[in-house]
Amino acid sequence: MITYNEARNIRRTLSQLYWCDEIVIVDSFSTDNTLAICGEFGCSIYFKTFEGYGAQKRFAVSKAKNDWVLCIDADEVLSDELIKEVRETLEKRPGYSGFMFPMNLVFLGREFRHGKESHRHFLRLFNRQAGSYNQALVHEKLELQGKTGRLHGRMLHYSYANLRQWNEKCERYSTLSASEAARKGKNKSIAAVLIALPYYFFRYYFLERNFLNGLEGFYWSVLNAQYHFLKYLKIRELHSSPTRSLHPLSPSSK
Template sequence: MVVDSGSTDKTVEICREYTDKVYHRSFRGHIQQKNNTLDLASHEWVLCVDADERISPELAREIEAEFSANSSVYTGYFLPRRTYFLGRWINHCGWYPDYKLRLFKKDLGRWGGINPHDRVTLKGGATKNLTGDLQHFSYDDIFGQVNTVNKFTTIFAEQMEEQGTGFGLCSMIFRPMGRFFSMYFVKMGFLDGVPGLVISVMGAMYSFLKYAKCWEMQNTRNKNEGRK
């Protein structure tokens, strides 16, 4: 089953070569879109894969073996996601193994979190970590990563503004510094070479921008309310 939110290339045509279950849903947020997709599923189990992700052959074989042996033991499976960036697989920076709960019983799982960082919450039951990789092709280049960082930090700030969550100057100063130190040194991003440095700097920039945008939105709102 494929849910498309208005792609302008040949995505829909290609998908229809493999399944007749191709649906269109206007995009109203990552969490909302994935829960709408979950409602369309008709089987007991669901495996959620984003457009920039692939199931590795090793993971596919592992899932098949798991279900033939223990189909009733667990209610969900965490998949280790490995990201490909700047010509190599990233093994550090906290990017691997980036476990994601993507295979679970439909009736027990629901998407939540804060847009754009969605996650699945299970109502109960035991889970298991698999070892085969969920391959993630997130950015073609640094330009694409910068665009994504800008877009995602705006979404995050809008969510925080809606919830009325405030952040001070200290968040803008110290959290980006802590993020870089954690990714590059503690989580050994330096072992990934230049890509590891880029990822760590971008991580710090992501942290700074989301809090700076929160401040900007709150400041604008306060000024507008002061004019009333």
Template sequence: MLTVVILTKNEEANLPRCLAAIPARYPIVIVDSGSSDNTLAIAKERGCRIYSNPWPGFAEQRNFAMDRCDIGTPWLLFVDADEVYPAAFYQSFDAGELKLEQADVLMVPSILYLRGKRLNHAPGYPIYHPRLARRETVRFVRNHTGHGEAVTDSCRIAYTELAYEHYFYHGEIIEWMHKHVDKAAQEVRLQPTHGAVMTTRGRLSVLLGRSWLRIIARFLYHFILRGGFMDGMAGLEFALMFTWYEATIYVQAKAANQARRDS
């Protein structure tokens, strides 16, 4: 059996679509970190069990769900409120087609949507995330960025090609930039977490370090190397957004280094 866990804070715009895609046969647990909009009313209408916990980070909030939310099913599927899992994913789980007998965590790929347009090239696929977790054996830890999550390297890993849809951006650029300024501050020093599973992308990021060349490389990677130009204006917008993010990390890293030299 499976419990779906959704982490929320002010997700009234995203949550209805997310919930509508989850089959009624699965219990849903909401872990909320202080919503002030209609998020909790929407969750209650669907019959979700609701828990509250101040935001400690993705890894810690997922562990809170496993430890403190009275979940008795052996498997938990972590779904963000701006994500939609296809019916085929749930059907494959029920039919035992995901081959989880020898696995503790399933790495699930994502397909990104910008302003509702599917990005087929720019993000650089596949992008895997640890989303289906065996409750008794999985622990989440912060990954090398300081804000993302990974699982401990004692976990047995399996992969699926059944991707979920991630509607990560609807055009709220100021809100997006504010959030990513905070994320950039955590990425100033990339520090791999001891004992955590690292993706190929993570290893490459740590290897490259913090150079101004990363800013140029970020744009070239998304727009040219991975074919973001074939996504049209959405591909260009995606490449520019994450080039800005890379520049923000670099500027903050440079300021931090200067402050250390001056102290």
């Protein structure tokens, strides 16, 4: 697990990892109570300057003692059903390289039970002999050889407890995503910028059925549209001035 100032989340997450042989933490020099909480759970703690999510997670995986690795974020919590399923699966020594879990979003205190955010699957459990994370600054991916399976037990993603947290992460993620796009030579047209807000709102609210998730579903759709709009503006800004840096890399788990 990679961390930076996750004191508000990490105790809830660590309390559901009691069954693990070890808990490896790669911290980017937290200034809150994160490390003290990790110490209470007997975590193995390493420090690394933040160089992007992919690099941080690759480093964390390299510090694990076992081949099978569960890599989750500090705001993700395994259900009791998922823990039981993972343990039973690993005892059978499966012929898979990794497993995906379904994850429900919890946003502003509401668990989303409808739409895309209630049945997305994420690859979180894998054999590190079959691969690892790429080097992406943000939206890193596990690149594995071999088969991947799906488990049925759920995780809960306690994403944002308030709008201040959203704004902080929106600023950071949009900067990292824009920097990644600029590094690959990508740009966005004025037309793409203009339609970003209405297009992404329609997509999140109607196509992904967040209108079924109440007022929080509406907020989620508006804010995600805002994120894409801001990211597109930053991509254009970087493209017009290639030598400019929007902001230094700042660490955090997701």
